[in-house]
Amino acid sequence: MAASTASSEDVVRPAACGEALAFTTHTLVDKKQVNLCETYGGQVVLIVNTASKCAFTPQYEGLETMYRKYRARGFVVLGFPSADFANQEYKGEKQIQEFCRLTYGVQFPMFEKTRVAEHQAGPMYRKLAQLSGQYPQWNFHKYLIDRNGKLVGSFASGIPPEDPKLVNAIEALL
Known part of the structure; x- marks a missing residue:
């Protein structure tokens, strides 16, 4: 494996919950390990590869709105910053965190920068692509995971959080 594909994500027992969540990673900035x-x-989990300097960056607002609306019902958005597409993410993780909080009021969990593009994806994104048949083609690709840890949907970057297709899929799982 080339050094560029290295990741701090580790695979954990898939039997503990569905394959889509069978990973450990680290939080943005403070680097706390999270299983x-x-x-x-x-x-119900929505995993999103994010970027701070992209035409789709305003989707942070819709993602945060969705998180606040549904979190009491067992829904969470997990953000994974990535610079894989046109290097549209800040280099420093503290800068990413400040941008997200100050510009969009992001409170949903954000994790360390992650490789998501097909030829350099970390273990979690390789697994999500294997399960869905689709790697992210750009920033703000969304993977929807049900309460059993099973991947149930993949939504391209051009589908905003408020799109009825995505909203209906989430509401059906809550």
């Missing part, structure tokens, strides 16, 4: 199965198993 996605233990922390988010039993919830």
Whole structure:
């Protein structure tokens, strides 16, 4: 494996919850290790590869609105910043965090910068692509995971958080 594909994501027991959440990763800036199965198993999860300097960056607002609207019902958005597409993410993770909070009021969990593009994806994004048949083609691709940790939907970057297709899919799982 080339150094550019290295990731701090580790695979955890897939039997503990569905394959889509069978990973550990680290939070943005403070680098706390998070076992996605233990922390988010039993919830409806939307995993999104994000970027701060992209035409789709305003989707942060819709993602945060969705998170606040549904979190009491067991829904969470997980943001994974990535610079894979046109290097549209800040280099520093503290800068990413400040941008997200100050510009869009992001409170949903954000994780360390992650490689998501097909030829350099980290383990979690390789698994999500294997399960869905689709790697992200750009920033703000969304993977929807049910309460059992099973991937149930993949939504391209051009589908905003408020799109009825995505909203209906989430509401059906809550």
